Every structure is written in C-alpha cells, then in structure tokens.
Amino acid sequence: MEILLRNFCLFSSASVHPRSLRLQRFAFSTTQCSWLPDRMRYDNQTFYDNVQIGYKRGHSNIRNRDRDIKKLQTRALQKLTRVRIVDNGPTALQPVIRSARIIEIYTKTKRHVGGVGDLCLITKNGAMKRAFIVGQRQSMGILKARMDSNNVIILDKDGNPEGTRITVPIPAWLRGYDPKKKHPISMSKLVAIASSFV
Amino acid sequence: MNMSLLRVIRRLQSSFVAPQRPTLISTDAEKPNVEGREDANLFSLEYIPPQVQPEWHRNKLKYRLERMDCLRRRQAIDIPEFYPGSILAVTVADNYAPGKSMRFAGRCLYKDGFGLGCKFVLRNVIDNEGVEKMYHLFAPYIQKVELLRLEKWIDTDLRFLRDAADQSICEIDPNMQAESPLPKTEELPVYKGKIRLREIAMWEFLYHKQWPRPYNAYLEEHFIEEELIEREKIHWQTQSHLKYDICKHYDVTKIKAEIMDEMKDNRHRVDVADKKITADA
Numbered sequence: 371m372e373i374l375l376r377n378f379c380l381f382s383s384a385s386v387h388p389r390s391l392r393l394q395r396f397a398f399s400t401t402q403c404s405w406l407p408d409r410m411r412y413d414n415q416t417f418y419d420n421v422q423i424g425y426k427r428g429h430s431n432i433r434n435r436d437r438d439i440k441k442l443q444t445r446a447l448q449k450l451t452r453v454r455i456v457d458n459g460p461t462a463l464q465p466v467i468r469s470a471r472i473i474e475i476y477t478k479t480k481r482h483v484g485g486v487g488d489l490c491l492i493t494k495n496g497a498m499k500r501a502f503i504v505g506q507r508q509s510m511g512i513l514k515a516r517m518d519s520n521n522v523i524i525l526d527k528d529g530n531p532e533g534t535r536i537t538v539p540i541p542a543w544l545r546g547y548d549p550k551k552k553h554p555i556s557m558s559k560l561v562a563i564a565s566s567f568v
Numbered sequence: 569m570n571m572s573l574l575r576v577i578r579r580l581q582s583s584f585v586a587p588q589r590p591t592l593i594s595t596d597a598e599k600p601n602v603e604g605r606e607d608a609n610l611f612s613l614e615y616i617p618p619q620v621q622p623e624w625h626r627n628k629l630k631y632r633l634e635r636m637d638c639l640r641r642r643q644a645i646d647i648p649e650f651y652p653g654s655i656l657a658v659t660v661a662d663n664y665a666p667g668k669s670m671r672f673a674g675r676c677l678y679k680d681g682f683g684l685g686c687k688f689v690l691r692n693v694i695d696n697e698g699v700e701k702m703y704h705l706f707a708p709y710i711q712k713v714e715l716l717r718l719e720k721w722i723d724t725d726l727r728f729l730r731d732a733a734d735q736s737i738c739e740i741d742p743n744m745q746a747e748s749p750l751p752k753t754e755e756l757p758v759y760k761g762k763i764r765l766r767e768i769a770m771w772e773f774l775y776h777k778q779w780p781r782p783y784n785a786y787l788e789e790h791f792i793e794e795e796l797i798e799r800e801k802i803h804w805q806t807q808s809h810l811k812y813d814i815c816k817h818y819d820v821t822k823i824k825a826e827i828m829d830e831m832k833d834n835r836h837r838v839d840v841a842d843k844k845i846t847a848d849a
Contacts, residue, residue, distance in 0.1 A: 538695055
C-alpha cells in the first residue's frame with residue numbers, strides 16, 4: 371500500500387508527503403539527525419573499490435570547520451519531550467502513570483529549546499518540579515558526550531538536588547560550567563553526587 | 569649392481585657440500601606493506617581530498633599544505649591506523665579533571681573528513697547508558713591514541729550499533745589490555761558478521777531505506793525478502809542513475825599515487841619550512 375502511494379507520488383506533483391506515511395506505519399517517530407555524516411558526505415565503501423560515489427561538499431576545511439560547529443543545532447529538548455530522571459530521589463522512584471515530560475525551559479531569550487546545562491520544569495504524575503538537564507540525545511559537538519537518552523536531575527527551589535546519587539555518567543564539561551540563570555543551581559553539589567564523568 | 573652403487577655413493581660423498589650456516593638477518597624489512605595498509609607518513613585515507621564541485625573550487629595548494637600539517641602532527645604523536653569497528657582509547661587534556669587528562673575508550677563508529685578536519689566517534693556503554701564522543705584526529709589537545717583492538721568491518725558507517733539488540737558489542741572495559749595488531753605486511757581480515765537489531769519501532773534510522781544498505785546488520789529478521797526487493801526497486805527507479813554519472817565518479821587510484829609521491833618529499837619540505845619560520849622569528 372505504501373509503495374503504491376509512493377509510486378503515485380513520483381508521477382504526480384500532488385498530495386501525500388512521504389514522511390507522513392512513515393509516521394503512520396510506526397508507533398514512535400524516528401529522529402533524523404541531519405548534520406551527521408550523511409550520504410552526501412559519506413560513502414559506504416562496499417559500493418565500489420577505489421571509486422567514491424556522490425558529490426561530497428568541501429566541508430572539512432580549516433576555515434569552515436569552526437563555522438560548522440558553531441552552526442550545529444545543539445539544543446533539542448522542548449516542551450513535551452519525554453525525559454528520563456536519573457537520580458535516586460523520591461520523584462524518580464515513584465511509579466509512573468504517564469512518562470515525565472518537560473513543560474517549560476528557562477532561558478534568557480525566548481528560545482523554547484534547551485540542552486545540557488539548562489533548567490526546565492517537569493511534570494510527573496501531575497506534580498511539577500524543577501530539573502537540570504544532564505544528558506541529551508542530540509549531539510553537542512566535539513568532545514561533548516552524547517547519551518542515548520535525555521537525562522535529567524530534579525532540583526528543589528534552592529537548587530539542591532533531591533537525590534543522593536547519580537548512577538548514569540555525566541558530561542565532564544559540567545565541572546567547569548557556570549550556569550548563569552535567575553534560579554539558583556548548586557553545581558558543586560551536582561558534581562559531588564555524580565558517580566562517573568565522561 | 570653393487571659396484572655401480574658404490575661408485576654413486578663415492579661420487580656423492582666427494583660432492584658432498586656442508587650446508588650453509590643460517591643467516592640471522594630477518595627479512596621483514598624486505599617485505600613491502602600490503603596495498604591497503606601503507607605507512608601513515610606516506611598515505612592515509614584522510615589525505616584524499618573531497619570531491620568539491622565545481623572543479624575550480626579545488627585548490628591543490630591548500631590540500632598540499634593541509635597534508636604537510638598532518639605530517640607535522642604525526643611527528644609529534646603516534647597516531648595508529650584504524651578503521652571503523654576497531655576499539656580505541658583516547659586521552660585528552662582537560663583542565664577540570666583529576667590528573668588534568670581524561671581517558672575514554674570505545675568502538676569507532678565512523679571516521680569522516682579530510683586532513684586536519686578528520687573526525688571520528690567512539691561509542692561505549694557505561695552503566696547501561698550508551699555514550700558517544702567525537703574527536704578530531706589531529707587535535708593538539710589529544711595526548712595519546714591507543715589501539716586496543718584492530719578490526720575492519722565491511723561497513724564504514726556503524727551507527728546501526730545504537731539499535732543493536734545485544735549492546736555488549738560496544739561495552740568496552742576501560743582497563744582493557746591492548747592486543748597487538750597484525751603487522752602491516754599482512755592483509756587484515758574483514759569482519760563479515762551480521763548483527764541483530766532490536767524492534768523496528770525503536771530504530772533511530774530506517775536502515776532498510778538507506779542505500780547502500782549496511783552489510784553488517786541483520787535486516788532479514790525484520791523484513792521479508794519481498795520487502796527488501798521492493799526497496800531495491802524503488803531505489804533503482806529513483807536513484808540508480810547516479811552511479812552512472814561520470815562527473816560524480818571519483819577515481820582514487822590516481823590520486824593515491826600522486827599523494828604517495830608528494831608525501832615522500834613532504835618531510836623535507838616540512839623541515840625547510842620550519843627552519844625558515846624559526847630563522848625569521
């Protein structure tokens with residue numbers, strides 16, 4: 371069915387967007403990291419020996435490298451993203467009716483998008499708590515670790531963490547990170563709780 | 569009969585020559601490196617310039633200078649040869665770390681880029697959490713690059729390991745002992761195993777639609793043969809003409825020979841240039 375519709379699309383300029391077909395088929399929507407080496411820049415060398423196919427952009431120059439890293443979209447958590455609570459506080463250990471989600475992201479400008487090192491508001495089972503983002507699925511660039519899940523630590527009003535231990539590895543660049551936010555965050559306590567840095 | 573035998577024996581006895589003493593000189597230096605694994609100072613995969621279009625955007629002087637810089641870095645640090653799929657450990661200078669350096673071990677997922685912009689990504693599973701880190705191969709803050717295990721896989725893009733059912737492929741002990749790799753005079757065996765993936769709903773990429781399809785991923789578990797054949801048909805209808813586009817063909821054998829010739833003289837050029845810089849300063 372999907373293939374017939376796709377063939378129909380090829381010969382007519384109208385109607386169905388192929389991405390929507392994909393979403394109907396699968397339960398979860400798949401992420402598409404567009405900045406990673408894609409087929410335009412990258413080739414699988416089983417194709418031909420000694421022949422690299424595909425137009426590769428002149429991307430990795432000395433001049434262009436820093437510009438591309440700065441243009442990377444490193445923040446990816448927004449409202450209603452599902453989030454994994456990673457410490458051993460009472461909110462983390464409570465059973466879950468609906469998975470914990472982000473409601474607000476506190477940034478200076480109205481960016482609506484947050485990453486590692488940002489504060490956010492979280493709901494779990496109807497209760498709202500403040501949380502500090504500690505790991506992210508979107509890659510943040512060079513030397514910054516990329517986790518397989520969006521991790522979060524819950525803080526109380528004074529910025530102290532609720533739990534006593536963090537089992538999951540934490541990015542090491544948070545050790546020298548000074549979050550200049552309106553709400554207080556005690557980085558020294560977070561760093562003291564963490565078990566391992568990456 | 570006996571007399572002829574005796575004559576033969578006497579002749580052999582007179583013509584007996586003691587065997588030569590075995591020479592203790594090893595002949596390894598005479599064996600050349602295998603074609604795919606040359607000395608890093610002569611050739612490496614990151615020395616091949618990208619196929620920039622249009623042609624007048626390609627600047628051979630720029631590529632040559634970048635290769636000279638790579639050689640300068642290789643003289644300062646020993647960067648081993650590795651391929652996506654092999655296990656590495658990297659120590660990096662870090663201000664806030666105890667001992668001022670951080671070590672991370674992992675399996676290389678891909679290596680992409682030209683010259684000093686060559687990046688590679690290591691993946692490790694720590695405390696049931698998959699972690700990936702990207703490094704620049706020729707960065708000055710890298711103190712050590714250790715090869716723990718040398719493997720070569722058919723695929724050069726191993727991002728499907730994030731969706732592997734068995735995550736112990738990327739679970740690497742940071743205190744793992746380095747295994748001595750095969751010498752460069754022998755050909756590396758390529759790993760052709762197929763890795764099982766978890767259920768399709770949790771996939772990050774759609775590997776059956778990606779072309780070329782990853783060889784090392786076991787897709788037949790999730791798809792019938794007819795589905796895969798239909799995907800091939802769609803690719804044939806839409807994109808197969810690209811491989812016949814001569815403008816996009818990039819013949820690497822000629823470029824490789826040119827690069828090898830150039831890199832032989834590059835050490836001398838680098839010395840001359842460095843002398844000039846120190847003399848002027």
